[in-house]
Amino acid sequence: MQTTTGRSTELARLAQQFRLEVLDVLHKKGTGHWGGASSVADLLTHLYFERMNIRPDDPKWEERDRLVLSKGHASAMLYTVLAHRGYFPVEEVQTFRDLNSRLQGHPCMNKTAGVEMSTGALGHGISVGLGMSLASQLSGKNFWSYVITGEGCLDEGQSWEGIMAAAKFKPKKLALLVDYNKVQLDGAASEIMPLDPLDEKFRAFGWRVAPKVYDGHNHDEIAEAFTWLDSEEAGPSVMIFRTHKGKGVSFMEDNHKWHGAPIDDETYAKARPELEAGLAKLEAK
Amino acid sequence: MATAKVSDKQVSMRDAFGQALVEIGKTKPELVVLDADVSSSTKTGLFGAAYPDRFFNVGVAEANMTDVAAGLATCGYRPVISTFALFLALKCTDQIRNVICYNNLPVVIVAGYGGLSDSFDGASHQALTDIAIMRALPNMRVVVAADGREAEEALKEALEHDGPTYIRISRNPAPLLEIDEPFKTGKGRILREGKDCTIATAGVPVPMALEAAEKLAAEGISAEVLELHTIKPVDTDLLKKSVGKTGAVVSAEEHNIYGGIGGAVAEALSRSTPAPMEYVGVADTFTESGPYDTLLTKYGISVEAITEAVKKAVKRKA
Numbered sequence: 001m002q003t004t005t006g007r008s009t010e011l012a013r014l015a016q017q018f019r020l021e022v023l024d025v026l027h028k029k030g031t032g033h034w035g036g037a038s039s040v041a042d043l044l045t046h047l048y049f050e051r052m053n054i055r056p057d058d059p060k061w062e063e064r065d066r067l068v069l070s071k072g073h074a075s076a077m078l079y080t081v082l083a084h085r086g087y088f089p090v091e092e093v094q095t096f097r098d099l100n101s102r103l104q105g106h107p108c109m110n111k112t113a114g115v116e117m118s119t120g121a122l123g124h125g126i127s128v129g130l131g132m133s134l135a136s137q138l139s140g141k142n143f144w145s146y147v148i149t150g151e152g153c154l155d156e157g158q159s160w161e162g163i164m165a166a167a168k169f170k171p172k173k174l175a176l177l178v179d180y181n182k183v184q185l186d187g188a189a190s191e192i193m194p195l196d197p198l199d200e201k202f203r204a205f206g207w208r209v210a211p212k213v214y215d216g217h218n219h220d221e222i223a224e225a226f227t228w229l230d231s232e233e234a235g236p237s238v239m240i241f242r243t244h245k246g247k248g249v250s251f252m253e254d255n256h257k258w259h260g261a262p263i264d265d266e267t268y269a270k271a272r273p274e275l276e277a278g279l280a281k282l283e284a285k
Numbered sequence: 286m287a288t289a290k291v292s293d294k295q296v297s298m299r300d301a302f303g304q305a306l307v308e309i310g311k312t313k314p315e316l317v318v319l320d321a322d323v324s325s326s327t328k329t330g331l332f333g334a335a336y337p338d339r340f341f342n343v344g345v346a347e348a349n350m351t352d353v354a355a356g357l358a359t360c361g362y363r364p365v366i367s368t369f370a371l372f373l374a375l376k377c378t379d380q381i382r383n384v385i386c387y388n389n390l391p392v393v394i395v396a397g398y399g400g401l402s403d404s405f406d407g408a409s410h411q412a413l414t415d416i417a418i419m420r421a422l423p424n425m426r427v428v429v430a431a432d433g434r435e436a437e438e439a440l441k442e443a444l445e446h447d448g449p450t451y452i453r454i455s456r457n458p459a460p461l462l463e464i465d466e467p468f469k470t471g472k473g474r475i476l477r478e479g480k481d482c483t484i485a486t487a488g489v490p491v492p493m494a495l496e497a498a499e500k501l502a503a504e505g506i507s508a509e510v511l512e513l514h515t516i517k518p519v520d521t522d523l524l525k526k527s528v529g530k531t532g533a534v535v536s537a538e539e540h541n542i543y544g545g546i547g548g549a550v551a552e553a554l555s556r557s558t559p560a561p562m563e564y565v566g567v568a569d570t571f572t573e574s575g576p577y578d579t580l581l582t583k584y585g586i587s588v589e590a591i592t593e594a595v596k597k598a599v600k601r602k603a
Contacts, residue, residue, distance in 0.1 A: 062360075062361070066359075066360075108387070109359075109388055110388055110389065116359065117355075117356075117359065117384070117388070118383070118384065118387050118388050120383070121379055121383045124352050124379075124380065124383065124384055127348070127349045127351075127352030127353050127355075127356065127380075128352045128353070128355055128356040128359075128384065129356060130349075130353050130356060131352065131353035131354060131355060131356020131357040131358075131359075131360075131364075132356040132357070132359060132360055133356075134341070134353065134356070134357060135356065135357045135359075135360030135361070135362055136360070138317070138338065138339070138362070139360065139361070141360075145356075157348075158346075158348045158349055158352070158380075161343075161344075161346035161348060161349035162349045162352070162353070164344070164346070164349075165343050165344070165346065165349055165353065168343075168344075169341065
């Protein structure tokens with residue numbers, strides 16, 4: 001077991017706080033996707049608060065790093081992270097999925113500052129990220145293009161078209177992060193559409209594959225993944241992160257039912273104290 | 286009104302398109318071109334040979350091509366994507382709708398081998414639903430070129446437009462049209478004036494419509510030929526003006542009679558200028574292999590079909 005640094009604890013605390021806020025807003029709205037949002041919380045927090053070269057006060061800065069959240073149903077988490085990072089007021093997250101809100105059910109790049117690509121229909125992210133990374137290379141601006149997919153995106157045939165094409169064009173600064181929670185909408189990925197051995201698939205497709213599957217809820221390990229990413233300039237690169245759908249609430253974890261089910265009052269009353277306790281534990285560290 | 290003459294000079298739209306890309310590439314460093322393993326057919330290969338760094342052949346993976354172009358467009362590039370019309374409209378509908386149109390990205394979609402022009406390859410390669418699909422996508426502009434010059438002009442304008450454009454071109458050599466009124470996306474052109482019936486047309490049937498009008502004149506029927514190269518946004522004002530005068534309209538297109546130019550014309554006129562209307566096009570059926578000219582005739586796209594439709598429409602006038 002690695003020693004957790006202060007910074008990692010701080011990032012874990014932020015991610016947990018964002019989970020709490022997302023649970024609150026999904027409960028209040030009675031709509032939205034808790035499972036995938038809680039699963040990707042640490043990855044998004046790490047990217048926006050530690051890793052990415054961005055200017056929230058100048059969201060269209062040309063040399064910024066790009067992030068495409070291909071699993072757009074985790075929008076509530078993306079909005080919460082973007083708001084706390086300064087792209088728009090945190091209170092605005094309360095308008096999630098409201099009529100006339102800038103915060104659409106799935107991310108929309110023309111409505112929300114910081115959203116680099118509208119997503120929702122699965123399978124687009126790798127191709128779009130590839131296009132961005134080719135632009136980075138052609139223009140010499142040298143920014144990173146990060147793409148986050150879950151299992152659903154990797155079920156889509158287009159993802160593999162993009163994976164093949166990326167291996168052909170070899171953009172140096174394209175990185176795919178797989179939020180590998182192994183649970184889909186209808187059930188476990190092993191039942192719905194098995195993807196393992198995923199790392200071997202990427203290797204066979206000609207990608208640079210991280211040497212291990214990282215714990216996507218441990219910020220030391222997420223940092224380790226990025227250290228690996230930076231150790232060589234030979235993209236495209238993929239990092240697989242083992243995560244848990246519904247992370248932070250014991251009875252929701254790894255349960256496909258919580259992919260997109262509304263959080264009713266009873267569920268909320270049971271779930272929130274668990275997230276609070278998790279947060280208190282991190283704050284005590 | 287413009288004057289229009291069908292010249293003897295034959296040029297294929299795809300050759301004109303390929304050469305135009307090379308020419309524009311000289312002064313437009315942000316132009317990038319993507320193709321899906323048909324660059325020798327679509328002629329984007331000419332651009333690829335001239336500017337290999339800005340050309341991406343993605344293999345037979347059209348959906349990926351479309352979204353890669355979208356990614357490039359978000360970073361300031363001006364992508365042109367090209368393959369056969371059938372594949373663009375059907376294999377990439379999700380990408381064109383959810384990524385290009387939803388985000389209003391300036392990607393130019395140049396659809397080669399439009400209509401029946403991939404004649405010998407048969408129904409699997411013939412694009413007769415693309416206009417209907419593209420027309421139903423918000424933010425999309427839809428242009429159907431009638432000759433090499435229009436293909437080039439439409440491309441140039443599309444590359445200056447801050448949003449997507451679908452340009453349908455054709456495979457085979459076709460006569461160059463000598464039209465004195467300049468091409469402008471969104472503006473129709475009256476190619477021949479008439480008073481009894483309007484023929485609203487675009488693409489390969491344009492010379493047919495001009496010939497039909499000539500024949501009809503000999504029979505005492507005065508047909509007005511309106512070229513609607515831009516199906517979306519359609520030039521409603523010109524349509525209303527023309528049909529308001531003639532009192533009857535015939536649409537003539539290389540497409541299913543449902544959802545294409547006929548649909549656009551009917552929608553534009555029904556509210557303000559309803560008139561007897563007849564439709565020339567493929568009658569909602571799958572087509573087959575064969576020589577282009579005879580295939581067009583068999584499936585209802587010919588001078589004779591237009592002539593007959595005009596007579597019918599005129600007869601229906603009160």
